Amino acid sequence: MANDVAGACLVKKYLGVLLVIKVVIGSPVKQKAAILEQFLQSMDNLDCEGLSIEYILVDDNEIASSLLCDFAAKHANTVIVKGENPIEYRCDEKTHCWQEALIWKVAAYKDRIIEYALQTEADYLFLVDSDLYLHPQTVKQLIGLKKDIVSEVYWTSWLMDKSPLPQVWVGDQYRLFPIERGEQYSEAEQAKKSQEFINMLKIPGVYKVGGLGACTLISRHALEKGVSFREIYNLGLIGEDRHFCIRAAALGLELFADTRYPPFHIYRESELAALAEYKSRLTRNTEHPKLTVGLLVRNESGRYLERVLQHITEYADEVVILDDGSTDDTVAICREQLVNIAHRIVENGASKFGNEVELRKMLWELAVSTQPDWIMILDADERFEQKAAEPIRELIKDDTFDVVYFRLYDMWSESSYREDGYWLAHKVYRPFLVRYCSNFVYEWLEQPLHCGRFPMNIVKLPGKQSELRVQHFGWARPEDRVAKYFRYKELDPIAKYGVQEQYLSILAPKPNVIQWRDEE
Incomplete structure (x- = not known):
């Protein structure tokens, strides 16, 4: 949205007094330096004028990140939390490998960030992965939508040489097509309906979805209702984001995806070259x-x-x-x-x-x-x-x-x-x-x-x-x-x-x- 539209949503009223909206931006960080540097640069470039911003970063690197320390030195309202119990996280040019223990460790970090947002009385928590390069208007855009839970959509080739797919989905583990309970589709019908969902997300707009993550704004209302990334013990879906989304829906909260300002996902170091063109377009679009x-x-x-x-x-x-x-x-x-x-x-x-x-x-x-x-x-x-x-x-x-x-x-x-x-x-x-x-x-x-x-x-x-x-x-x-x-x-x-x-x-x-x- 244009700044004047988003700007209308940057204040709240309390007993007739206008107050600035407070946003906590949080991220668990275990990242290669070249990618983390770009993520932090995009955080620096976020348009946060008119907002009160605090950062909480969980440093899960074996050796404390100097890049996070440098960021905290520039942003006095930054809390760096030291991670615990290092677990190997292997990622290469082919894919990323997530162990169960690592998934639930990250889930605990995210819940710790939620606790911080509640304790500091934030109006919104923006949870973001540290391998994204954000569009400057991301936070204002998501706030302006006035949704309890909404993610900005980005696209990733999860496997080399495969078409990019979104980090939001319709249901279950990663189902990209709607289906009524008891209904069955052939593989061809599933592929067709999945492509329709993908094509829809490529049109700028806001869409109700069944699953999301990695670049998500959560309202205080949702935080107070009890959203969490902790494991639902009788649910077999893999990944803490699935458990978060199921719990949110059970609490009566709807999930939305916005496609106006997609970030760039630096899923592989080789994609840093393509990031340069994305950044060039951002500068050109502005100027x-x-x-x-x-x-x-x-x-x-x-x-x-x-x-x-x-x-x-x-x-x-x-x-x-x-x-x-x-x-x-x-x-x-x-x-x-x-x-x-x-x-x-x-x-x-x-x-x-x-x-x-x-x-x-x-x-x-x-x-x-x-x-x-x-x-x-x-x-x-x-x-x-x-x-x-x-x-x-x-x-x-x-x-x-x-x-x-x-x-x-x-x-x-x-x-x-x-x-x-x-x-x-x-x-x-x-x-x-x-x-x-x-x-x-x-x-x-x-x-x-x-x-x-x-x-x-x-x-x-x-x-x-x-x-x-x-x-x-x-x-x-x-x-x-x-x-x-x-x-x-x-x-x-x-x-x-x-x-x-x-x-x-x-x-x-x-x-x-x-x-x-x-x-x-």
């Missing part, structure tokens, strides 16, 4: 979100390409061009207009317009390859209204939505747009700007025409309507209208992908047109 604009072009010479590119360079950080087999100097125009901005141009030897979805996917992947925060997709005859540059830059600084919708005006001349019958595009808001989320599974409408410029399932992401307008000049000249009419007749003769009546209306002799005004 200057990167906007990549993608254009699909073909034989644009003498049309609108120059002025479209000139305007784009006012707000884009990088431009990607997919040229679909131009036979004129379109590519040369692009190079000339983009000389002062980062850009990439890919040329198709022959046109692929007969299968539009293939082109749209190519342009999308080209934009993704630039490692953007946001992607805008335009055609070579589309341009935002002149005042758009500054508002667009402001839009992409807002982290409360992931898709921005705009109105598209079909220009029937340089100074007027069409409004009648099937020509009401400007009455509808459509996506032109999408935040790129690497964990989201993008799905395309697999058809050769009118497939959409973006993956079709972006509509599931949080969106915002903008009053900025887009001018579409593709219909502005009579010769272009004639060319498009015959193109649709050729590519879609029975209107399988479009509307036959709209195709026929392209050449209407007296369409209704309205004067374009720069300010509405």
Whole structure:
């Protein structure tokens, strides 16, 4: 959430007096120095403005950690507790090995942290594993949700070369699909429903789950009700988090997972290299979100390409061009207009317009390859209204939505747009700007025409309507209208992908047109 939204939740009332919310951040620590250093760095970077923070760290290393001591020296409100009875904990590049005795030792450490939070009258306890690199907004985001128990979701390849999975689940040991008691699913059905759950978590939001851990905010209400990590003696599930979750549910507490600010899990030392890119994105998101604009072009010479590119360079950080087999100097125009901005141009030897979805996917992947925060997709005859540059830059600084919708005006001349019958595009808001989320599974409408410029399932992401307008000049000249009419007749003769009546209306002799005004 934006800071002003979260900030509204950083105070509480007692007898009419506003008090600052107190949060205890706790972690049992037995960690390699290179990973622990990154965890502590992310703790330093947490946005805790307006909160009262205390730390309790259980040092379970055989030799006291100098890194924890250095952290305590910087944060006077830090308690370091010495661990007891060292037990071997083996972790390597393949996986982590947990013995039963080690599991319940860690459970005892976590319960000791819970006792500290209760004794110090904390409003919240944030329990976090020491191999995570946290997003700066994690604590404020979780507090702002006003849930008794909620975890921020992260993703891990638990085994090498396997797809990343979340640290939250639906039920039992690690079941990722819902099922009614007594119901049975085949392996194929289980896999399908598990993938649906995984895909859901990749959409930013808050979801009720059956199990969670490792990055969890617990309210004082939940602490006072008696949540605990101690073993439930007649429960065979492995892992202290399972016992915590079962006990919480038995106490009438619901469990939630948030997917807005996923931390980076440093499960292996080899993943420190990938962490560098994650950290780079955090810095870039805060200071200057990167906007990549993608254009699909073909034989644009003498049309609108120059002025479209000139305007784009006012707000884009990088431009990607997919040229679909131009036979004129379109590519040369692009190079000339983009000389002062980062850009990439890919040329198709022959046109692929007969299968539009293939082109749209190519342009999308080209934009993704630039490692953007946001992607805008335009055609070579589309341009935002002149005042758009500054508002667009402001839009992409807002982290409360992931898709921005705009109105598209079909220009029937340089100074007027069409409004009648099937020509009401400007009455509808459509996506032109999408935040790129690497964990989201993008799905395309697999058809050769009118497939959409973006993956079709972006509509599931949080969106915002903008009053900025887009001018579409593709219909502005009579010769272009004639060319498009015959193109649709050729590519879609029975209107399988479009509307036959709209195709026929392209050449209407007296369409209704309205004067374009720069300010509405």
